[in-house]
Amino acid sequence: MKTIQVKVKPNARTSExxxxxxxxxxxxVKATPVDGKANAELIALVAKRFGTxxxxxxxxxxxxxxxKRIQVAE
Known part of the structure; x- marks a missing residue:
């Protein structure tokens, strides 16, 4: 398990x-912080970055x- 600390900036032009x-x-993240959309996009972004x-x-x-403090299972 790996734990990372992430500062999220919603409503961005690009997701990175x-x-x-x-x-x-x-x-x-491009998504707005409404109904968990930004969190869902963040999870997808972290998963892609760490290849999981x-x-x-x-x-x-x-x-x-x-x-946020995010945990990534390796």
């Missing part, structure tokens, strides 16, 4: 996940905030 020098991640399935990615803390 970038690692910062301090080890945290910044995710820009969406089922292997889960939001442990911060589901309703901008800073």
């Amino acid at each position: 996940l970038t690692e910062q020098p301090d080890g945290t991640w910044v995710a820009s 399935t969406k089922a292997a990615v889960s939001i442990k803390t911060g589901a309703s905030g901008r800073v």
Whole structure:
């Protein structure tokens, strides 16, 4: 299991996940933070970046905030 900290920026022009020098991640997602759409897009983005399935990615803390702790099963 790998745990990463992600700061989410919704309503972005493009969806991308970038690692910062301090080890945290910044995710820009196109979706709006309504009805869990941004979280769903974030899970898909993390799964693609780490080469795993969406089922292997889960939001442990911060589901309703901008800073989230995400667990990735390897």
